Amino acid sequence: MHGCFWHRHPGCPKATTPATRPEWWQRKFDGNVERDRQQMDRLIAAGWRVGIVWECALGRKADGALIDRVEAFIRHGRDLRAEWP
Ligand SMILES: [Zn+2]
Secondary structure, rough: OOOOHOOOOOOOOOOOOOOOOOHHHHHHHHHHHHHHHHHHHHHHHHOEEEEEEHHOOOOOOOOHHHHHHHHHHHHHHHOOOEEOO
């Protein structure tokens, strides 16, 4: 699970930047994104496959279609990484 704000979901309206101290926020966000990339690379290098569910993919109710897609990735997927949406 990635929160869209903290992990900077590309193109997502939830990935806003606060108006105050924009340079500080940009450094914080850049660090988060770089750390995520490094962690994903380490997991894949260790033989794991990585699926990211972005916060905005989740509604207030359980989304059966999303659950099915994640389950298919886990059970049958061949890609090393996937993201939803
Ligand atoms: Zn998002």
